[in-house]
Amino acid sequence: MATMMMETVVTCPACGQKNRVHATMDGRQPVCGRCGAALETAPAGPVTVTDANYATVVAQSPLPVLLDCWAPWCGPCRRLGPVIDQLASELSGKVTVAKLNVDENPRTAAALGIQGIPTLKLIRDGRVVDELVGAVPKGEILRFLQPHLR
Ligand SMILES: [Zn+2]
Numbered sequence: 482m483a484t485m486m487m488e489t490v491v492t493c494p495a496c497g498q499k500n501r502v503h504a505t506m507d508g509r510q511p512v513c514g515r516c517g518a519a520l521e522t523a524p525a526g527p528v529t530v531t532d533a534n535y536a537t538v539v540a541q542s543p544l545p546v547l548l549d550c551w552a553p554w555c556g557p558c559r560r561l562g563p564v565i566d567q568l569a570s571e572l573s574g575k576v577t578v579a580k581l582n583v584d585e586n587p588r589t590a591a592a593l594g595i596q597g598i599p600t601l602k603l604i605r606d607g608r609v610v611d612e613l614v615g616a617v618p619k620g621e622i623l624r625f626l627q628p629h630l631r
């Protein structure tokens with residue numbers, strides 16, 4: 482699709498703010514005007530959560546956060562990955578979809594009480610309000626999210 486757009490509107494993956502992003506950014510990473518998160522000009526993907534950014538990206542998110550707790554060696558987690566990518570794009574602006582590598586971020590994994598992976602945690606106003614364990618089909622994840630969508 483070749484359009485002549487000089488600027489695009491990109492929804493911040495962290496806070497849902499719509500930002501105008503100029504096409505010619507001379508290679509600089511555009512950031513959200515409200516929360517400072519990096520903006521992707523490609524379709525929104527999941528936000529990577531770490532021990533370092535959990536407080537900013539998850540605990541202070543104005544949107545509900547669907548947090549996929551995973552690890553690279555976990556087969557079911559890898560099967561769930563593409564579904565999480567789709568949800569991030571489809572639910573952009575409604576739910577922040579994020580991924581936590583539990584091996585690399587043991588502090589957050591322990592704080593969340595992760596027992597097994599994959600685990601999907603639904604976090605609202607910094608509190609875990611629901612969870613779904615296992616590599617479940619996309620339809621089940623959408624049903625799980627439904628009561629939490631505004
Ligand atoms: Zn933002």
